[in-house]
Amino acid sequence: MKKSPQQDKLEALLRSSKLSACGFLGEDKRSLWEIIDADATELERLGRTREDVAARMQELTDQAVPALGDWVKVGKMFQVCVDDNRGMIPCPWPHAVRCLKRITTIHHLKTGKTVRWSDLNIHLIKEHGFFEGKGAPFRIEPKDLVDSIFAS
């Protein structure tokens, strides 16, 4: 598929480290659209939509925000901690969205698994279906995420 100059520009920005250390694509050689496509297929296989996933991530973040950085127990299964840092990071897509540099870490008490995301991850998944490229520091594997956040 031929890419538009805007798509080229976006992909170049995502590969660069202008907005995020090591970029959003890591060592992934696939194009942005291939990455998004592959993760969308995986999500469908897992029986979830990106909206479901983002909503659940946001819900877990929101429950731990009032604890101001302390670990809190959410339901029976999770310990959640939201680490809030000063400053905002812009979404690389060309629209006026900026997210807090805030990291949510969830620890699943039964499986012992830990998953982390930033506010920007939630936005990227919800609005752009983008879980980032393999090897990028904030890449989230859809399966790990779904297994963790919907585990009971």
Add this chain to the structure above:
Amino acid sequence: MGTIIIAIVIISGVGAFLATLLVFAERVITNYGDVEVDINKGDKKFTVRGGGSLLETLTNQKIFIPSACGGRGTCGYCKVKVLEGAGTLLPTEEPYMDAQERAEGIRLSCQIKVRNKIEIEIPGDLLTIREYSCTCEKIIDYTYDMKQFNLKLVEPTSITYTPGQYIQLLAPAYEGSPEEVYRAYSISSDPANKSGIELIVRRVPDGICTTYLFDHLKEDDTVRVNGPYGKFYLRDTNAPIIFIAGGSGIAPIKCILHHMKNTTIKRKAVFFFGVRTTKDLFLVEEMKQFEKELADFTFIPVVSQPEEGSDWHGATGRVTTVAEEFLKRMPTVSDCEGYLCGSPGMIDSAVKILADLGIPEDKHYYDKFS
């Protein structure tokens, strides 16, 4: 095989020729000659060679407009008011402008080109911002994720700022981060020392600038900063002061406390400083020293989750909850001013509490950066 090589050579040759032609055409066609830039109706005027972005043109003249995306049109920070000479709003600017900004002629300075005479308006304090070359004199480890960086000014050799303000520090390219970025850090030092500044920085997971500061910057290295910026400073009143800070948010408050000591300000002040565990506590001795040196200053460190078995006997809980309990018992609390510095979550929570205590919102001071 031979034919393939010949084809490659021909294609490369044609490519190189076209590229040269393009560069040449760009030089001729986009030669805008000298153009005048007028700032704040004649306050500052200069002539530059046209063709560059407004942001770049201003930076070259050492006029620093806030920017967080390096001029890529993605952060929306670099807004200036253009009175004349910028043409119509570009599609790349549209998402960042609301109706009022459009009506006022606000533009993204990184997106518009200086092609002909241009008249702009910027806040006067941006004209006093300078760029400083410094040497990293000392790095102090406070905790596992908190360090202080003492920077000595090399050129220019002195800086004046209002205690509470911040600078922007340039993180140069380093391995894994090939592009330079600027980040804001509050000045924590004694403002009486004009030949250097101190910064207190917390490591942010996989952060561009904090990875540079923590893992790459060494003592004696050169560091570039520009500033000062910000409206977080002590108001000139006699109102009692409530400081609430978390983690690196102690930085501008420490600077303000030095200023209060230097200028013998005798206002009543209480400082709630929140951290998570006792391992996160730092600068406690310095704050106790301020308690001795200032007329009426109380320092209350608050640990939210003291480690099991730790011998912590101080205030325990969330910093804002502890502050609320304490302040409720203060009879004149609604006369106070609140100075807040920390994570957005902490600020939101503190603002609510101060409002509930009857302190009007125009007496809550903090750096907004949304």
